[in-house]
Amino acid sequence: MTTADVHRSGFACLVGRPNAGKSTLTNALVGEKVAITSGRPQTTRHTIRGIVNRPDAQLVLVDTPGLHRPRTLLGERLNDLVRDTLTEVDVIVFCVPADQKVGPGDRYIASQLADLTRGRRGTPVVVAVTKTDTVPRDRVAEQLLAVSALGDWADVVPVSAVRGQQVDVLTDVLVGHLPDGPELYPGGELTDEPESVMVAELVREAALEGVRDELPHSLAVVVDEIVPRTRADGSPRPAGDELLDVRVDVYVERDSQKAIVIGRGGSRLRDVGTRARTGIEALLGSRVYLDLHVKVAKDWQRDPKQLRRLGF
Ligand SMILES: Nc1nc2c(ncn2[C@@H]2O[C@H](COP(=O)(O)OP(=O)(O)OP(=O)(O)O)[C@@H](O)[C@H]2O)c(=O)[nH]1
Numbered sequence: 001m002t003t004a005d006v007h008r009s010g011f012a013c014l015v016g017r018p019n020a021g022k023s024t025l026t027n028a029l030v031g032e033k034v035a036i037t038s039g040r041p042q043t044t045r046h047t048i049r050g051i052v053n054r055p056d057a058q059l060v061l062v063d064t065p066g067l068h069r070p071r072t073l074l075g076e077r078l079n080d081l082v083r084d085t086l087t088e089v090d091v092i093v094f095c096v097p098a099d100q101k102v103g104p105g106d107r108y109i110a111s112q113l114a115d116l117t118r119g120r121r122g123t124p125v126v127v128a129v130t131k132t133d134t135v136p137r138d139r140v141a142e143q144l145l146a147v148s149a150l151g152d153w154a155d156v157v158p159v160s161a162v163r164g165q166q167v168d169v170l171t172d173v174l175v176g177h178l179p180d181g182p183e184l185y186p187g188g189e190l191t192d193e194p195e196s197v198m199v200a201e202l203v204r205e206a207a208l209e210g211v212r213d214e215l216p217h218s219l220a221v222v223v224d225e226i227v228p229r230t231r232a233d234g235s236p237r238p239a240g241d242e243l244l245d246v247r248v249d250v251y252v253e254r255d256s257q258k259a260i261v262i263g264r265g266g267s268r269l270r271d272v273g274t275r276a277r278t279g280i281e282a283l284l285g286s287r288v289y290l291d292l293h294v295k296v297a298k299d300w301q302r303d304p305k306q307l308r309r310l311g312f
Pocket of ligand 1: 023
């Protein structure tokens with residue numbers, strides 16, 4: 001990795017009405033398909049859509065559950081969702097397409113953002129005028145004026161995600177709003193790994209923390225299941241109160257290693273669970289009940305049958 005004098009890091013979320021170009025812009029900012037492997041997530045409730053890695057900055061793009069979904073966008077929950085988002089991200093990107101007149105949907109979101117940022121230390125809102133390749137330049141200019149009149153924005157940036165025009169400028173502007181800080185996701189790798197693999201990796205990382213020397217390669221993690229918790233009668237829990245049951249088996253080779261992982265009176269395992277859960281909640285975008293079981297599979301590293309069972 002290249003070193004830079006100052007390193008910044010933080011979170012951004014993209015908002016805007018349906019079809020505004022949020023997903024396409026997310027992909028253009030990140031530059032490839034998204035998902036994380038592991039790391040030390042610093043946020044809860046938000047699913048990570050992508051990570052922009054530069055020598056001088058790491059920008060984590062998060063999703064607010066519901067906010068990107070057309071059906072709930074104008075719903076009652078918007079206020080709460082936006083409020084939560086504002087308290088947890090460093091910068092908000094409000095996407096307004098260049099090829100459609102500013103409409104009631106945009107005005108509604110603008111007023112919500114204004115209400116919620118007013119009088120606070122103020123999460124900055126950057127407006128991205130999207131899809132600039134679809135209209136003539138004078139139309140872009142008009143749209144820039146129209147959106148500027150909608151609110152008190154930190155910046156307004158025209159961008160074409162499809163052509164890759166101005167994407168770097170937007171990245172620079174967003175990075176400019178991040179606080180100084182180290183990489184939130186060390187390595188910042190992106191992968192298409194299924195969620196269960198990433199959950200296993202988060203548990204493995206947490207379980208190894210501080211005891212790597214004692215348990216270097218003797219630890220395997222298998223996700224048994226990830227299921228939504230239901231009410232006693234089997235019906236889904238109410239919106240906003242969802243909970244995922246995540247059951248995970250941690251395999252070690254010897255009883256002595258099991259004792260290390262569990263710790264005195266189970267204290268260490270509780271810490272491992274707490275640490276891993278924070279990351280899993282960020283990854284899955286939901287509250288999680290994490291059920292960890294430590295099991296001994298003798299000499300699993302040397303036994304092909306065991307290895308297969310453990311997913312190697
Ligand atoms: N020409 C052009 N089309 C774009 C651009 N960005 C997005 N689009 C198109 O606009 C449409 C909507 O883009 P999305 O990125 O799915 O929009 P979204 O805001 O994520 O949509 P929702 O998921 O419905 O909220 C798609 O057909 C995209 O291909 C752009 O920069 N130029």
